[in-house]
Amino acid sequence: MSSTSGVRSVLVANRGEIALRVIRACRDLGLRAVAVYSDADASAAHVRHADAAVHLGKSSASKSYLNVEALLGAVRSSGADAVHPGYGFLSENAGFARAVADAGVTWVGPSGDVIERMGDKATARATAEAAGVPVVPGSGVVTSTDEAVAAAAEVGYPVLVKASAGGGGRGIRPAGDDDELRRVVDEARREASSAFGSDAVYVERALQHPKHIEVQVLADTHGNVVHVGERDCSLQRRRQKLLEEAPAPGLDPALRERICTAAADLAREVGYVGAGTVEFLVEDGEFFFIEMNTRIQVEHPVSELVTGVDLVAEQLRIAGGEALSVDQSDVVVRGAAVEFRVNAEDPDEDFLPSPGEITALELPGGPGVRVDTALAVGDVIPPFYDSMVAKLAVWGPDRATALARARRALAEYRVEGVPTTLGLHRRLVDEPALVAGDHDITTLEAFLAQSS
Amino acid sequence: MGHTIAARTPGVFYRRPSPDAEPYVADGATVAEGDVIGLIEVMKTFREVTADAAGTISRWHVENEDEVTIGQELVEIDT
Numbered sequence: 079m080s081s082t083s084g085v086r087s088v089l090v091a092n093r094g095e096i097a098l099r100v101i102r103a104c105r106d107l108g109l110r111a112v113a114v115y116s117d118a119d120a121s122a123a124h125v126r127h128a129d130a131a132v133h134l135g136k137s138s139a140s141k142s143y144l145n146v147e148a149l150l151g152a153v154r155s156s157g158a159d160a161v162h163p164g165y166g167f168l169s170e171n172a173g174f175a176r177a178v179a180d181a182g183v184t185w186v187g188p189s190g191d192v193i194e195r196m197g198d199k200a201t202a203r204a205t206a207e208a209a210g211v212p213v214v215p216g217s218g219v220v221t222s223t224d225e226a227v228a229a230a231a232e233v234g235y236p237v238l239v240k241a242s243a244g245g246g247g248r249g250i251r252p253a254g255d256d257d258e259l260r261r262v263v264d265e266a267r268r269e270a271s272s273a274f275g276s277d278a279v280y281v282e283r284a285l286q287h288p289k290h291i292e293v294q295v296l297a298d299t300h301g302n303v304v305h306v307g308e309r310d311c312s313l314q315r316r317r318q319k320l321l322e323e324a325p326a327p328g329l330d331p332a333l334r335e336r337i338c339t340a341a342a343d344l345a346r347e348v349g350y351v352g353a354g355t356v357e358f359l360v361e362d363g364e365f366f367f368i369e370m371n372t373r374i375q376v377e378h379p380v381s382e383l384v385t386g387v388d389l390v391a392e393q394l395r396i397a398g399g400e401a402l403s404v405d406q407s408d409v410v411v412r413g414a415a416v417e418f419r420v421n422a423e424d425p426d427e428d429f430l431p432s433p434g435e436i437t438a439l440e441l442p443g444g445p446g447v448r449v450d451t452a453l454a455v456g457d458v459i460p461p462f463y464d465s466m467v468a469k470l471a472v473w474g475p476d477r478a479t480a481l482a483r484a485r486r487a488l489a490e491y492r493v494e495g496v497p498t499t500l501g502l503h504r505r506l507v508d509e510p511a512l513v514a515g516d517h518d519i520t521t522l523e524a525f526l527a528q529s530s
Numbered sequence: 531m532g533h534t535i536a537a538r539t540p541g542v543f544y545r546r547p548s549p550d551a552e553p554y555v556a557d558g559a560t561v562a563e564g565d566v567i568g569l570i571e572v573m574k575t576f577r578e579v580t581a582d583a584a585g586t587i588s589r590w591h592v593e594n595e596d597e598v599t600i601g602q603e604l605v606e607i608d609t
Binding site: 136137138140272422423431433461462463464465 | 539540541542548571572573574575595597
């Protein structure tokens with residue numbers, strides 16, 4: 079009898095390192111893991127390590143990992159009784175979550191309704207306010223430039239114009255004054271309409287030097303909600319995270335407690351089920367909700383390293399109808415962990431995406447080192463998917479030790495055949511603001527501008 | 531004279547800026563050097579494919595949403 083009573087066979091609707099991560103969790107729990115793959119991934123690690131694998135279609139994402147019909151067909155033909163979506167692709171697609179549930183199969187995550195509610199930024203903001211969670215001062219949906227200008231007068235410049243249906247850092251435009259705002263609002267509405275299928279935008283105050291701090295939450299179907307501590311993900315380029323850590327350095331313990339409690343309150347308010355992340359901006363002792371991600375995140379390993387909670391295994395247990403294996407008092411943060419994203423991009427060429435063949439690969443090891451990747455020598459990184467191909471997560475009993483181990487591991491880490499962000503990480507890990515832990519969301523771009 | 535425009539990056543080729551938009555260039559259209567004739571999606575970013583010679587679009591070697599490799603011939607133009 080497996081420990082996840084309601085689930086026995088999990089179809090992993092993803093690829094790369096996160097597919098492998100989920101397959102490993104299935105193994106640990108004694109569950110059958112079913113991989114899916116595109117033409118380009120026929121011999122990929124996630125296919126090799128699964129119990130069964132189903133071909134989806136051609137290589138482009140729309141023909142394979144985003145192909146709902148092919149995925150539902152794979153669920154039927156494989157006999158899977160649950161679907162784990164990983165991150166990206168269809169992981170926050172309410173329609174897919176509903177289609178899986180309608181097929182009588184367990185969706186590893188919150189319901190389609192919750193995904194939809196938290197996926198729309200304006201609705202998510204309103205939900206946060208209802209749960210008593212502070213939000214960045216901002217407007218409701220604005221439908222004209224005049225409305226936007228009036229809204230900006232209330233929240234104060236500089237502002238950001240955001241697409242209500244946007245996400246992943248896309249669909250956001252800054253404006254410093256009325257003239258600039260008038261220019262960008264129409265642009266933003268047009269872009270939002272074509273990129274997200276809705277021209278709804280709103281205006282929000284642009285904080286100047288905030289930290290990005292997010293809280294991992296877990297909620298089961300029995301009404302138990304816990305937070306699994308926070309992560310600092312301030313080091314971002316064009317709003318894409320590059321380095322994350324837990325716990326957040328320099329965060330006042332009382333403020334940390336309020337932020338983590340607010341995240342759990344929000345999860346309760348929406349009737350959340352599964353693993354999720356509530357993201358905040360923190361500046362001058364204040365914190366503001368920005369969005370909730372209704373899935374496992376790339377940077378989940380740092381939370382696992384400092385708490386010992388296996389977040390993916392918890393997702394599967396929750397999906398099987400079990401109660402959380404931990405209560406809030408069991409979640410104790412020990413030491414510090416840092417994660418580095420290894421992207422197949424060339425930092426010297428404006429982060430040009432660089433698919434290609436891996437001709438040599440040497441992975442780091444030793445105390446405190448965890449590598450999550452599906453890469454092997456001879457693999458060809460396809461051009462069709464995300465450029466994030468490997469992660470390095472390092473734990474130490476304190477932050478200074480974690481960073482020292484990170485320097486050692488980054489020195490050992492060797493990927494040849496394609497340019498990667500490893501060299502950038504080797505420089506970044508000595509950046510004084512990072513070492514001091516007082517970095518914010520402007521630090522990485524300033525560092526890149528300075529070093530170019 | 532015939533001239534062939536080749537892919538400079540692998541990925542997925544698109545003839546239109548967005549799924550419901552008109553193609554960048556119609557069959558038989560005249561293009562100037564530097565005109566955008568399509569997009570290639572590589573690792574979730576979009577790179578423009580530009581004509582590296584002026585002429586008339588004569589024959590496509592690929593279709594919209596085809597997967598292309600680096601150096602693959604995309605379209606012929608009569609110069």
